[in-house]
Amino acid sequence: MDIWKLSAVELGKKIKEKEVTVSEALEAALLQIEEKEADYNCYITVDRAAARERAQKVQKRIDSGELTSALAGVPVAVKDNMCTQGLLTTCGSKMLENFVPTYSAEAVNRLEAAGAVIIGKTNMDEFAMGSTTETSAYGATKNPWKKEHVPGGSSGGSAAAVAAGECFFALGSDTGGSIRQPASFCGIVGMKPTYGTVSRYGLIAYGSSLDQIGPMSRDVTDCAVILETIAGCDKKDSTSIDRKALSMNDSGWTGMDFSAALREDVRGMRIGIPRDYFTDGLDDEVKASVLGAAKTFEECGARVEEFDLSFVDYAVPAYYTIAAAEASSNLERFDGVKYGYRTAGYEDLHSMYRKTRSEGFGTEVKRRIMLGSFVLSSGYYDAYYLKALRVKALIKKAFDRAFETYDLILAPTAPTAAPRLGSSLSDPIQMYLSDVYTISVNLAGLPGITVPCGMTQAGLPVGVQLIGNCFMEKKLIQAAYTYERAAGKFPVPSERRGAK
Amino acid sequence: MSRQYETVIGLEVHVELATKTKIFCGCSTSFGGAPNTHTCPVCTGMPGSLPVLNRQVVEYAMAVGIAANCEITRCLKFDRKNYFYPDNPQNYQISQLYLPICRNGYVEIETPEGIKQVRIHEIHMEEDAGKLVHDDWSDTSLVDYNRSGVPLIEIVSEPDMRSAQEVIAYLEKLRLLIQYLGASDCKLQEGSMRADVNLSVREAGAEAYGTRTEMKNLNSFRAITRAIEGESARQIELLESGRSVVQETRKWDDGKEMSYAMRSKEDAQDYRYFPDPDLVPVIISEAWIEKVRASQPEFRTEKMERYKKEYGIPDYDIGILTQSKHMADLFEETVAICPLPKKVSNWLMVETMRLLKEKNMDAQDIRYSAGNLAKLIQMVEDKEINGTIAKEVFEVMFEQDTDPEIYVEEHGLKTVTDENALNRAVEDVIAANPQTVEEYRNGKEKVLGFLVGQTMKVMKGQADPALVNRLLKEKLS
Numbered sequence: 001m002d003i004w005k006l007s008a009v010e011l012g013k014k015i016k017e018k019e020v021t022v023s024e025a026l027e028a029a030l031l032q033i034e035e036k037e038a039d040y041n042c043y044i045t046v047d048r049a050a051a052r053e054r055a056q057k058v059q060k061r062i063d064s065g066e067l068t069s070a071l072a073g074v075p076v077a078v079k080d081n082m083c084t085q086g087l088l089t090t091c092g093s094k095m096l097e098n099f100v101p102t103y104s105a106e107a108v109n110r111l112e113a114a115g116a117v118i119i120g121k122t123n124m125d126e127f128a129m130g131s132t133t134e135t136s137a138y139g140a141t142k143n144p145w146k147k148e149h150v151p152g153g154s155s156g157g158s159a160a161a162v163a164a165g166e167c168f169f170a171l172g173s174d175t176g177g178s179i180r181q182p183a184s185f186c187g188i189v190g191m192k193p194t195y196g197t198v199s200r201y202g203l204i205a206y207g208s209s210l211d212q213i214g215p216m217s218r219d220v221t222d223c224a225v226i227l228e229t230i231a232g233c234d235k236k237d238s239t240s241i242d243r244k245a246l247s248m249n250d251s252g253w254t255g256m257d258f259s260a261a262l263r264e265d266v267r268g269m270r271i272g273i274p275r276d277y278f279t280d281g282l283d284d285e286v287k288a289s290v291l292g293a294a295k296t297f298e299e300c301g302a303r304v305e306e307f308d309l310s311f312v313d314y315a316v317p318a319y320y321t322i323a324a325a326e327a328s329s330n331l332e333r334f335d336g337v338k339y340g341y342r343t344a345g346y347e348d349l350h351s352m353y354r355k356t357r358s359e360g361f362g363t364e365v366k367r368r369i370m371l372g373s374f375v376l377s378s379g380y381y382d383a384y385y386l387k388a389l390r391v392k393a394l395i396k397k398a399f400d401r402a403f404e405t406y407d408l409i410l411a412p413t414a415p416t417a418a419p420r421l422g423s424s425l426s427d428p429i430q431m432y433l434s435d436v437y438t439i440s441v442n443l444a445g446l447p448g449i450t451v452p453c454g455m456t457q458a459g460l461p462v463g464v465q466l467i468g469n470c471f472m473e474k475k476l477i478q479a480a481y482t483y484e485r486a487a488g489k490f491p492v493p494s495e496r497r498g499a500k
Numbered sequence: 501m502s503r504q505y506e507t508v509i510g511l512e513v514h515v516e517l518a519t520k521t522k523i524f525c526g527c528s529t530s531f532g533g534a535p536n537t538h539t540c541p542v543c544t545g546m547p548g549s550l551p552v553l554n555r556q557v558v559e560y561a562m563a564v565g566i567a568a569n570c571e572i573t574r575c576l577k578f579d580r581k582n583y584f585y586p587d588n589p590q591n592y593q594i595s596q597l598y599l600p601i602c603r604n605g606y607v608e609i610e611t612p613e614g615i616k617q618v619r620i621h622e623i624h625m626e627e628d629a630g631k632l633v634h635d636d637w638s639d640t641s642l643v644d645y646n647r648s649g650v651p652l653i654e655i656v657s658e659p660d661m662r663s664a665q666e667v668i669a670y671l672e673k674l675r676l677l678i679q680y681l682g683a684s685d686c687k688l689q690e691g692s693m694r695a696d697v698n699l700s701v702r703e704a705g706a707e708a709y710g711t712r713t714e715m716k717n718l719n720s721f722r723a724i725t726r727a728i729e730g731e732s733a734r735q736i737e738l739l740e741s742g743r744s745v746v747q748e749t750r751k752w753d754d755g756k757e758m759s760y761a762m763r764s765k766e767d768a769q770d771y772r773y774f775p776d777p778d779l780v781p782v783i784i785s786e787a788w789i790e791k792v793r794a795s796q797p798e799f800r801t802e803k804m805e806r807y808k809k810e811y812g813i814p815d816y817d818i819g820i821l822t823q824s825k826h827m828a829d830l831f832e833e834t835v836a837i838c839p840l841p842k843k844v845s846n847w848l849m850v851e852t853m854r855l856l857k858e859k860n861m862d863a864q865d866i867r868y869s870a871g872n873l874a875k876l877i878q879m880v881e882d883k884e885i886n887g888t889i890a891k892e893v894f895e896v897m898f899e900q901d902t903d904p905e906i907y908v909e910e911h912g913l914k915t916v917t918d919e920n921a922l923n924r925a926v927e928d929v930i931a932a933n934p935q936t937v938e939e940y941r942n943g944k945e946k947v948l949g950f951l952v953g954q955t956m957k958v959m960k961g962q963a964d965p966a967l968v969n970r971l972l973k974e975k976l977s
Contacts, residue, residue, distance in 0.1 A: 083548045096547070103541050105548060202548040208777035237550050238780050326777055329580050332591035333545045337643070353584055376582075376772035385774060 105202025177438025
């Protein structure tokens with residue numbers, strides 16, 4: 001049995017049935033790391049000793065019957081923008097090259113309470129700003145399907161680690177597509193929950209009103225179980241939503257018993273395809289794969305039709321205005337005073353600030369800080385920031401209208417499959433535009449899931465994105481699960497290569 | 501000076517609220533902890549931490565707003581004010597710009613010309629910063645974040661004041677309102693109340709305001725008065741000599757009795773205010789406002805009227821007693837136990853005020869309890885101790901809230917009621933002072949006081965002076 005090829009839920013079951021020990025599971029993942037890290041660079045930090053120690057403890061608590069969760073004993077990788085107590089948390093930046101948090105993010109605490117074993121922290125675009133994981137101060141991550149290609153971003157390390165078998169599942173964060181796009185590029189499942197579903201406490205903020213933590217996994221079943229583990233109202237996050245307090249006449253769709261939605265049934269579901277997403281910018285192969293998925297849904301009994309979403313062209317500028325504005329303020333705390341990098345030589349306070357931030361931040365982060373500071377400055381605030389907020393409200397309205405007719409929206413995740421390393425950074429505008437299908441979901445606060453739906457001729461995966469109305473994760477999971485069963489399980493990279 | 505000038509003053513008053521915990525986290529607001537011990541990831545700006553609003557802050561701000569006749573904003577938000585300084589751990593301060601909690605209020609002050617309204621432009625909530633400690637020895641600065649995140653309200657007045665006297669009257673009024681509400685102790689010296697003075701001058705009768713300056717670092721009423729007088733004179737002098745006032749922020753140096761320019765308008769920072777995405781809007785319901793309104797205490801004016809009716813003490817006494825909520829409470833509690841309002845008032849007005857002044861303390865720092873003051877007064881009434889001894893005991897009680905009965909017992913201070921002992925003492929004094937006795941008998945009656953004093957001395961103060969007086973008179977007649 002190749003332990004590393006198991007899904008998280010399969011592994012959890014085998015651990016409970018004493019077929020596999022927690023240590024064996026951990027060593028299986030560590031062996032993959034040993035063999036593949038030099039090629040892929042998925043991790044910034046792997047903490048073998050702490051993981052081994054924790055595996056022992058978790059095993060004891062499973063044996064004593066204290067831990068019964070589906071994820072008990074399963075090794076997990078955490079994106080490096082979530083605080084982990086006592087474990088280096090860099091956010092992919094030189095600025096936090098030495099930052100060891102004194103506390104853990106709520107999502108991390110919930111995973112650990114369920115008995116998951118943290119292996120390490122995954123690579124990411126610096127402060128989650130980027131779509132390729134190439135802006136990381138710790139080197140680019142490579143796509144496990146083709147090393148010359150990017151894994152996507154900003155949760156590229158998490159996506160690649162899941163695809164390569166260097167962990168059994170991972171946490172990512174999604175501000176404008178940072179879970180779904182790398183999931184699509186790496187052939188895995190990734191979900192961005194409704195804003196407010198997973199606590200942001202301990203997630204190092206990029207765009208606070210858009211950031212959400214979510215699962216990145218081998219299949220839809222894992223995705224549902226992981227989300228069930230990390231979701232929940234948290235008093236430490238004012239924007240977290242108490243979904244139990246929502247009284248909606250929704251026949252149970254808004255509940256948080258996500259694994260209950262693992263049912264093969266899309267009969268009668270109305271799925272809308274936004275005509276305005278299938279225009280010139282979309283790669284033909286990607287288009288064919290995504291429309292192929294739509295056909296599968298139809299065959300499974302869903303009613304699929306095209307419609308006009310509108311405001312699509314305004315999403316990218318609105319997103320980059322809002323996200324950059326929030327980021328410019330969120331990143332002010334990195335000043336060399338309290339933690340993280342401080343420049344070696346300085347004359348006074350001002351020069352300490354200037355040199356620390358000039359040396360500590362990379363180009364893309366500086367670009368967004370400047371952009372964000374500009375749109376918030378007096379005289380420009382109304383023209384840019386306020387206008388972007390109005391566009392955000394219009395986009396939300398457009399989705400509200402669509403969900404009056406449709407249960408779900410089916411769309412591409414990205415306009416292309418994974419680009420080659422080094423081909424994106426030279427043209428940031430082009431890189432920003434490639435977020436067009438994912439960012440509206442963040443602007444509207446909606447849940448979205450990406451599921452693998454095909455391969456390009458070049459051997460790169462393509463993911464189809466399903467978008468739901470607020471709190472409709474269960475609908476997404478049920479549809480994605482039905483599709484996954486109908487399409488057959490997606491291969492892992494080495495199998496594919498082996499078959500060649 | 502050839503022309504007549506008018507001084508125009510508006511105030512920005514910061515008040516530290518008396519909540520037990522900070523505005524956005526559960527850390528204690530208490531003073532005196534070792535540096536960085538009342539801190540957590542939130543108030544030290546650790547990456548990933550998030551603010552959660554303390555509802556008591558909203559309630560206190562609302563209470564002050566209601567007391568100052570303000571409109572309460574029904575949907576309020578917090579905004580980030582972005583600026584870099586090490587005492588500000590996030591490099592932005594969470595404050596309110598766009599939707600402050602209170603707007604358009606006023607308070608009434610007494611001026612020589614009569615009652616005057618000072619309008620309140622707005623009251624907003626915000627967080628305090630930490631404290632920088634400069635170590636000259638090693639030429640480094642250290643930061644203590646214990647005060648970081650302590651809740652503040654900023655009360656912004658309209659430019660309605662015309663003299664230092666009016667400013668002090670306005671500040672006194674705010675201080676009383678807020679102290680009566682229990683929302684803050686409002687101590688200028690300790691910084692729980694701070695005032696920045698915006699001041700301009702214009703020719704008497706002019707419509708337009710002159711160019712204003714903002715004065716900071718004013719931590720006593722005296723400093724405020726002197727700063728206003730100094731700044732007003734400085735601006736008039738500039739105008740008189742044909743120069744103009746520069747819009748700038750100035751720092752008052754109370755030791756040197758002068759101010760320095762800190763930064764001009766041109767250097768003013770762009771704070772890039774925007775709504776804090778980490779906090780959700782707060783909706784204030786009619787019911788919540790009513791609840792806060794219903795729990796407003798009896799303020800000074802109403803209290804003064806009631807005292808007059810209920811206790812029948814002089815206006816002068818009432819004025820002093822109600823100057824502080826703590827003193828008024830102490831008065832009422834004591835009278836409830838020992839129903840002698842004038843006696844209680846005397847102890848508060850005379851002895852208490854004297855000791856407060858001597859020890860440079862505020863009325864709210866009074867430590868002794870109503871129960872002990874009541875006991876002391878009762879002991880004097882029952883002639884268990886005389887007035888002089890009572891004052892001695894009171895000084896001890898003032899310091900340590902000592903039980904006067906126990907103290908008098910332990911120190912043997914009770915008035916001697918044994919008539920034989922007293923008679924003996926009186927006889928001894930008469931025998932020892934034949935010359936004085938002679939003078940008295942010759943009609944020089946005021947020397948009796950000396951003999952009373954001598955007798956009290958022999959009795960070590962523990963006698964009833966009235967009784968001594970009577971006995972002496974009897975024996976000398």
